[in-house]
Amino acid sequence: MIQAHDSVIVLMLGRLLIPLVQLFGLYVLFFGQYGPGGGFVGGVIFGASMILSILIFGPSASYSKVAKKVVHGDGLGLLIFAGVGGLCLIGGGEFLNYAALEIPGLEVASRRYVGIMLTQIGVAVDVAVTVISIVFSLSSNDEDSHA
Amino acid sequence: MSHHLPALLFLLPFLTAISLPMVGLKHREWCRPMAIAAVSAMSVASIVNVVVIMDSGEIRYAFSGWAPPIGIEWVDDGLASVIMVTLSLLALISLINAGPTSSSALGQRIVPYYTLILLLIAAVTGIVFAGDLFNVFVFLEVAALSGYALVGVAGGKALVSAFRYLILGTLGASLYLLGVGYFYAATGTLNMADLAQRVPELMTSKAIVGGLIFMFLGLGIKMALMPLHGWLPDAYTHAPDAISPFLASLVTKVALIAWIRIMFWVVGAGAEIEHVPVLFLLVELGALAAVVGAFLALTQHEVKRMFAYGGISHIGLILIGVGIGNPTGFAGGVFYLINDAVMQAALFFLAGAAMYQYGVRTIEDLGRLRGQAPWMTGALIIMAMSMVGFPPTGGFFGKWYIILGALEAQNYLAVAAVIISTVLTLAYFIKLFERIFRDTQPSSGIIPVEAPLSMKVSIGVVSAAIILLGLFSDPIVGFLLDTALPSGL
Amino acid sequence: MLELIEVWLHRPNFIAFVILFLWGFYIMVTHHNLVKKLIGMYIVQTSVIFFLVAISAKTGATVPILLSGTGPVQAATYTNPLPHVLTLTAIVVQIATLGVSLALVAAIYRKYGTLDEDEILKRLE
Numbered sequence: 177m178i179q180a181h182d183s184v185i186v187l188m189l190g191r192l193l194i195p196l197v198q199l200f201g202l203y204v205l206f207f208g209q210y211g212p213g214g215g216f217v218g219g220v221i222f223g224a225s226m227i228l229s230i231l232i233f234g235p236s237a238s239y240s241k242v243a244k245k246v247v248h249g250d251g252l253g254l255l256i257f258a259g260v261g262g263l264c265l266i267g268g269g270e271f272l273n274y275a276a277l278e279i280p281g282l283e284v285a286s287r288r289y290v291g292i293m294l295t296q297i298g299v300a301v302d303v304a305v306t307v308i309s310i311v312f313s314l315s316s317n318d319e320d321s322h323a
Numbered sequence: 324m325s326h327h328l329p330a331l332l333f334l335l336p337f338l339t340a341i342s343l344p345m346v347g348l349k350h351r352e353w354c355r356p357m358a359i360a361a362v363s364a365m366s367v368a369s370i371v372n373v374v375v376i377m378d379s380g381e382i383r384y385a386f387s388g389w390a391p392p393i394g395i396e397w398v399d400d401g402l403a404s405v406i407m408v409t410l411s412l413l414a415l416i417s418l419i420n421a422g423p424t425s426s427s428a429l430g431q432r433i434v435p436y437y438t439l440i441l442l443l444i445a446a447v448t449g450i451v452f453a454g455d456l457f458n459v460f461v462f463l464e465v466a467a468l469s470g471y472a473l474v475g476v477a478g479g480k481a482l483v484s485a486f487r488y489l490i491l492g493t494l495g496a497s498l499y500l501l502g503v504g505y506f507y508a509a510t511g512t513l514n515m516a517d518l519a520q521r522v523p524e525l526m527t528s529k530a531i532v533g534g535l536i537f538m539f540l541g542l543g544i545k546m547a548l549m550p551l552h553g554w555l556p557d558a559y560t561h562a563p564d565a566i567s568p569f570l571a572s573l574v575t576k577v578a579l580i581a582w583i584r585i586m587f588w589v590v591g592a593g594a595e596i597e598h599v600p601v602l603f604l605l606v607e608l609g610a611l612a613a614v615v616g617a618f619l620a621l622t623q624h625e626v627k628r629m630f631a632y633g634g635i636s637h638i639g640l641i642l643i644g645v646g647i648g649n650p651t652g653f654a655g656g657v658f659y660l661i662n663d664a665v666m667q668a669a670l671f672f673l674a675g676a677a678m679y680q681y682g683v684r685t686i687e688d689l690g691r692l693r694g695q696a697p698w699m700t701g702a703l704i705i706m707a708m709s710m711v712g713f714p715p716t717g718g719f720f721g722k723w724y725i726i727l728g729a730l731e732a733q734n735y736l737a738v739a740a741v742i743i744s745t746v747l748t749l750a751y752f753i754k755l756f757e758r759i760f761r762d763t764q765p766s767s768g769i770i771p772v773e774a775p776l777s778m779k780v781s782i783g784v785v786s787a788a789i790i791l792l793g794l795f796s797d798p799i800v801g802f803l804l805d806t807a808l809p810s811g812l
Numbered sequence: 813m814l815e816l817i818e819v820w821l822h823r824p825n826f827i828a829f830v831i832l833f834l835w836g837f838y839i840m841v842t843h844h845n846l847v848k849k850l851i852g853m854y855i856v857q858t859s860v861i862f863f864l865v866a867i868s869a870k871t872g873a874t875v876p877i878l879l880s881g882t883g884p885v886q887a888a889t890y891t892n893p894l895p896h897v898l899t900l901t902a903i904v905v906q907i908a909t910l911g912v913s914l915a916l917v918a919a920i921y922r923k924y925g926t927l928d929e930d931e932i933l934k935r936l937e
Contacts, residue, residue, distance in 0.1 A: 250344035
């Protein structure tokens, strides 16, 4: 089992750095159109911040309760992705044709922008959940960790 | 609406798969009905798809509205639609068969179990429809990853077999990706229709030849062609009895379909490497696989391992069929692929039912079936007739068309390989039946556990399907000859 | 023969790809420890991904991110973005494979207590 770290320095720095890592992950996710980044890398960084909190504070600390809850949302990110694609199907175009999204007041280029952003958010959520669930499934010894 | 059928056929199992983890948190008993409902809807949609294709020709579905060759497209033509009907119906029957042994033994893990099965079915759909080389890689890996995890569910020996399958399968996928990289570097496009125009005049370029060989090696590992089959016997034998039909009838067959697409629709049937036709290489390797696979099946003791080697020999027969290079041989090869998927599923259903009811694991244990389960023995007789190739089962007509095609092309090596493999298959099935009918040992003290209805129904349905495929072979092969032929034949 | 070697030496990234691929394959085949086999598999996959990035490079070109919004795009100043997309997908596949394989190795260790392949094969009998 993973236990909380002994050294005060690590605990203090963890409390400072983990929100910064999460903020950086969100930045990489949303600014992926203008620089290297995008959904996958943003999700990995965000998931890595939760893994850091598990490693530093142990699985039973209050910081890590969020991580345990997050693991239950296994297919949510992919549902967002496929849901956006399905909305495009309902709107009349092919699957994932963002120009067919039914959003009033937006022109075609902005609709594609919104579609891409939503799918990247879906990918980031899914990757973060996957990375955390890999760590959980490797760290628990005998009991089943999650459904 | 019918224009969206390819996407619909993929989305039905895929959306169900990704919503199962959240549904299964609260209601674990809804998983199995949801999975069966999704795959039944998919089977109905695939039959509608075949009717639509027969009426109005092929559907080319461009994702996101971007036109090919820049965009990604899915090709829904005659070959894809027929294979889709086969695979979705087989997936449905395998799901019905997978019920009894899994819900009791798995407990809490039943949600990921059904999620993985549905992801496997969705990924197989993606490979059948793919019109782009890289799409095939992605879906091949999704199907393979689900396969690795599902093989390992049984625990114990299955974990080591799953690990070996994982190492070899990932090596195969990396080789395939390398081949795709070579093709891209030489031509600048990944779309299959676009490549079909550029590759034939580039056949002397070292990049194309190297890429083709790497792709063949990669797909050969995935479809368990003879020298590259090392992972298959262990994986099929130690996998849970409910999962072996999925692996045997879905995963290896779609790797073969992907290779047929690349060979005939991208590279072209007349392609030559240094004046040696590529199809000649296919026929040689297929002949080797057919004969050696059937020979190795003779020497096995465990029932599932014998059926696994039988599957390897049939992959060789299908390659002989499509590699001959005339329409009869090609249609015979594809028809034999459909038959082989049904036969493999049937054999593994039977092995699972025999294991459940009588604890049958090796051939000596088959003696427990003597006189006690006439329905099981009758079904085994039908499956054996089809594997060997007696009329009126589907296996006979498949081999008949393959031999006809080989005689037309005057390829006597292929005819000899088919006949030798048939004789060897007959030999090992006689070995099986001798155990059942002439066993003189007294029956051991195994108390039979009555097989549940779903297993009996699934065995009955696939046995009927084997005979139906034989009776309706003429219209099916006619349909294949009309709509499913590549342009070079 | 000499000009062939000269042609090879002008393409150091492809030589690096070949060395990585063969080295990873050698590790996969020869080492007995299961985790080392996984490391070899990872190196083989990484070498193929490296090859994909290497075929997209152009001399004197920059990263394929648009420098400014106005004016026509000159294709020769940016490296080819399509293999980068293939690389991203291949990396995702690599991580997923690594996750599944590590879970399998953890389960094998819990069951057999050793990670040495010969030991495990002996205990399977």
